[in-house]
Amino acid sequence: MIEGSISNRIRVLRFHSGEMSQAELGQRIGFTRQTIAAIEAGKYSPSLEAAFRIAHVFNVPLDEVFQWDVKVPH
Amino acid sequence: MPYREKTAWLSLLAMIVTFGPYFTTIAIRALPSEPMPNLHQLGLFAVTAIVQMLILGVGHLYLRRRSTQEARMPLDERDQAIMRRSFSSAYYVLIAGMIAVGCVMPFKSSGWSIINAALFMIIAAEVVHYGVVVFSYRRQA
Numbered sequence: 055m056i057e058g059s060i061s062n063r064i065r066v067l068r069f070h071s072g073e074m075s076q077a078e079l080g081q082r083i084g085f086t087r088q089t090i091a092a093i094e095a096g097k098y099s100p101s102l103e104a105a106f107r108i109a110h111v112f113n114v115p116l117d118e119v120f121q122w123d124v125k126v127p128h
Numbered sequence: 129m130p131y132r133e134k135t136a137w138l139s140l141l142a143m144i145v146t147f148g149p150y151f152t153t154i155a156i157r158a159l160p161s162e163p164m165p166n167l168h169q170l171g172l173f174a175v176t177a178i179v180q181m182l183i184l185g186v187g188h189l190y191l192r193r194r195s196t197q198e199a200r201m202p203l204d205e206r207d208q209a210i211m212r213r214s215f216s217s218a219y220y221v222l223i224a225g226m227i228a229v230g231c232v233m234p235f236k237s238s239g240w241s242i243i244n245a246a247l248f249m250i251i252a253a254e255v256v257h258y259g260v261v262v263f264s265y266r267r268q269a
Contacts, residue, residue, distance in 0.1 A: 085204040088130040097268040098206050
């Protein structure tokens, strides 16, 4: 199985959207502030639908928000 | 701390504070030798249940007033995932307990011992349920 980890640029995108707060982003996609904080910190991976919603809020493609970093086996 | 985690802490603490002393009392005292064991048992259970309801009622009111907006929000997908995980963990505890109480205990015990054992397993399952909720929120905090 291919190993990897998901990273995201939500913090940067929030900054570029007029320092949007986690609570505001959460409100717009129906999540709590704590869930946004968990996603941002990489402690929770959202569903595909939620990921699309986040990308839609920032008006960017999905891969500008989430990246999958493949672990190369030695 | 999320509102759901606070309510889970509240439920966990309410159960430990009320049913902890209840089961300790039952374990220490030899109830069948008393003149009216049923009345004593029912009284003890009623007091425990009422105290638990009071703690939960007051606690929920307090938490709801402190975070009105969050309390009104429906569960998001992370909350739902945590709930699913906690319910499935608690289910295994409950089913194992019910098998022990319903299939094994009738051969060795009777009466209040069986009722209290069943009650203990229900409380144990609830503790696991809220424990998993708290643990999951803490891990992702």
